[in-house]
Amino acid sequence: MAKLYFRYGTMNSGKSIEVLRTAHNYEEQGKKILLFTPSIDNRHGVGTVASRIGMEKKAFIVDDQLDMIKLAATEKPNCILLDEAQFLTKNQVQQLADIVDTLDIPVIAYGLRADFMGVLFEGSYHLLAIADKIEEIKTVCWYCDKKAIMNMRCKDGRPVFEGEQIQIGGNESYLPVCRKCYASKRKEAHTL
Known part of the structure; x- marks a missing residue:
């Protein structure tokens, strides 16, 4: 079946x-x-x-x-x-x-x-x-050894957290990250 x-x-x-x-x-x-x-x-x-x-x-x-x-x-x-x-x-x-x-x-x-x-x-x-x-299908966080569950978009090497849902790209635009590192990078971006 x-x-x-x-x-x-x-x-x-x-x-x-x-x-x-x-x-x-x-x-x-x-x-x-x-x-x-x-x-x-x-x-x-x-x-x-x-x-x-x-x-x-x-x-x-x-x-x-x-x-x-x-x-x-x-x-x-x-x-x-x-x-x-x-x-x-x-x-x-x-x-x-x-x-x-x-x-x-x-x-x-x-x-x-x-x-x-x-x-x-x-x-x-x-x-x-x-x-x-x-x-x-599992992979490891870009920043630590935890399991990656989030896709972090980057522009000019810096994480971004706003924009259109779809932006076609690869390693130059996205990194696999764990939830903790995602939250940390988002907090950093909002304090800049």
């Missing part, structure tokens, strides 16, 4: 490399996957899933026009993988659930849980609400 999985972690926790590793494992066994990424993620070119260690793979672009259910029904993959799932809409998350429930195809969605202010993204909110299985 297929399931909808949501695997979340902070920036730099290895989500994209996990997507690519899982895709490789299926394909090495001669199995078919469909790989998706939202159109908003353009760090490595629209329609590309890329990891910081240099691996990348082309993917179907998820936008308002893509009918993932129809594509899955036509292609009949063994598994569907999705990177940057936090950027999905409620409707797109429901499409993933419908693929699992009506086509019996497992779907594994990877993404951030919350933004740099600690607010859930729309896609993450709905995946947390309806996923069959929720798994955390």
